[in-house]
Amino acid sequence: MKTKQTIVWDTVQEEFIQKWRELGTAWGIPPAMAAIHGLLLSQQHPLITDEVMSTLSLSRGSAHTQLQALVDWGLVYPVRTLGTRQRRYVAEKDAWQMMACIARQRKKRELDPLLELEGWKESQSAGLSDSAPAQALDKTLDGILTQARAVNGVFDRLISEDERWWEQWLIRGLRRN
């Protein structure tokens, strides 16, 4: 089946994608993933894998893997066209939704493992290390875990609640006093 050309392409978009790719690198995101996300953000209509591949000169494997990752993150939706196996992809354009997706991933990757230290710490205090240095480390860890729990609370809210909460929180929090 001949694929209708759905890509809109111009210099502004090309530049945007480049910038988005660089930004992605700073955020610890694979270049291909960031580039695809940038491309889809700049497109109003869903694209098929082949369009993504050829527009960004990526291999099929990479395009597929990164597209999958974007779908897993919730930043991109797969769209099934009726009467064909073909899958198309659109990006979520709402900034708040995007942020929630990213927050979800970061919490999983960065915060949850940190909070697991709590369990480890307890399992350790069972072992009889009550030397002064061990106790000092214990105290430091307590402080870290308290902070981590606080940040975690913010993330939990950010992820599970609606946009209104976030806005209210920012307004309340950022107002001096």
Place this chain on the structure above:
Amino acid sequence: MKTKQTIVWDTVQEEFIQKWRELGTAWGIPPAMAAIHGLLLSQQHPLITDEVMSTLSLSRGSAHTQLQALVDWGLVYPVRTLGTRQRRYVAEKDAWQMMACIARQRKKRELDPLLELEGWKESQSAGLSDSAPAQALDKTLDGILTQARAVNGVFDRLISEDERWWEQWLIRGLRRN
């Protein structure tokens, strides 16, 4: 000059350092840097480069570079012993200070470049791209930048203000309603 052994070392600390290193990886921090930070966090007294090197089996180059990075971040303080060129290093143990350091770095690395998109966006709208797709991208970008500014506000405060503000903010924000 013979160096007095200042390291306190046991299984708990070794495990902690290992966990901290893994955590570091999830946070996009070089393993050696995370390991050194873990080691210094677990020590009450300042260590010299050679102790760090041998305890963690690192090369001198790596120990030096990562120690420097930790000092640059503000997570570790260099201590000059009088009457010798020798430099020792201690970790900041206060969790809030640590968080502020990390927030500062992340803002610089992840947020500031995002905010620079604003300038780019404006320089682009000067060029006459008023096609429908270009306008759509423009709108999406606006949303993203608005979110980015909001998050940036939080970070600015977190970095420049004192601990009390942060605590208050969390308490106010996290209380339901």
Place this chain on the structure above:
DNA sequence: CAGTACTTTCATTTTAAATTGAAAATATGT
């Protein structure tokens, strides 16, 4: 102004992460 103790740099090597491309698997229409 040596001599030495420590620090800094950097070309090379190592390691980990991302990408490729082609083969295998799966779904869909006839």
Place this chain on the structure above:
DNA sequence: ACATATTTTCAATTTAAAATGAAAGTACTG
């Protein structure tokens, strides 16, 4: 069930990041 369009997987390659180690630089001491 067959043929074909599309997706998925994965061993091999490429690329980028970090670590090494030895040489060069710098400050302190007598």
